[in-house]
Amino acid sequence: MQFNHPNEGASMPDSAKNFNIVLVDADTEVQDLITAFFKPKGFNVTCIPDAEAALAACLSTGTNWDVLLTDFHFPNMSGVEFTTRIKGHFPNLPIILITPPELVETAVDVVKVGAYDVLVKPIQFPQL
Numbered sequence: 001m002q003f004n005h006p007n008e009g010a011s012m013p014d015s016a017k018n019f020n021i022v023l024v025d026a027d028t029e030v031q032d033l034i035t036a037f038f039k040p041k042g043f044n045v046t047c048i049p050d051a052e053a054a055l056a057a058c059l060s061t062g063t064n065w066d067v068l069l070t071d072f073h074f075p076n077m078s079g080v081e082f083t084t085r086i087k088g089h090f091p092n093l094p095i096i097l098i099t100p101p102e103l104v105e106t107a108v109d110v111v112k113v114g115a116y117d118v119l120v121k122p123i124q125f126p127q128l
Contacts, residue, residue, distance in 0.1 A: 018044065019042075019043050019044065019066050020043075020044045020046065020064055020065050020066045020067075021034070021038055021043050021044065021045045021046070021065075021066065021067050021068075021069065022045075022046045022047075022048060022054065022065045022067070022068050022069070023035075023045065023046070023047045023048070023069045023070070024048045024049075024050070024051060024053075024054040024068065024069070024070040024071060024082075025047070025049070025069070025070065025071040025098065026049045026050060026071065026074075027071070030071075030098065030121075030123070031047040033123060034047075034069060034123075034128075035047065037125060037128055038128075046065075050074050050075070050076075051070070051074040051076070051077040051081075051082040052074075052076060052077065054068075054070075054082070054086075055082070055085060055086070058086060058089065058090070059089065063090055063093065065090075065093060066094075067093070067094045067095075067096065067116075068086065068093055068094070068095045068096070069095075069096045069098060069119075070082065070083075070095060070096070070097060070098065071097075071098055071099075072097055072098065072099040072100075072103055072106075072107055072110065073103070079097060079099075079107070079109075079110045079115075080109050080110050080113055083095055083097070083110050083113050083114055083115050084113045084114070087113065087114040091114070094116040095110075095114065095115045095116055096115065096116055096117045096118070096119060097110050097111070097115045097117070097118045097119065098118075098119045098121060098123065099118055099119070099120060099121065100120070100121045101120050101121065104118065104120060
């Protein structure tokens with residue numbers, strides 16, 4: 001996949017150095033899987049455990065994020081609300097939703113509000 005940087009419009013560099021992936025998911029197994037897949041390839045991976053913390057980080061410091069991978073459901077916020085709020089501030093940020101199979105139909109609502117794609121758990125490396 002090739003993503004555009006939300007702040008510069010530049011395409012993904014040949015080297016993954018300085019390409020920032022943010023994962024918003026409380027599941028440490030998912031965090032470990034994503035990190036183990038991308039870090040050896042030179043990507044920067046930041047794991048944030050919940051939507052509220054991700055919004056706070058994004059809004060307080062701005063974002064140098066190149067892509068956001070996120071869980072679908074959080075205790076205090078839906079995936080639709082989270083995506084809508086992030087997209088309100090950073091409309092060009094690619095957001096990829098990670099969802100369990102039983103919520104795929106509901107995940108379509110997140111795509112309607114701006115998510116780039118949906119990955120169904122368990123995550124397979126070819127999907128990444």
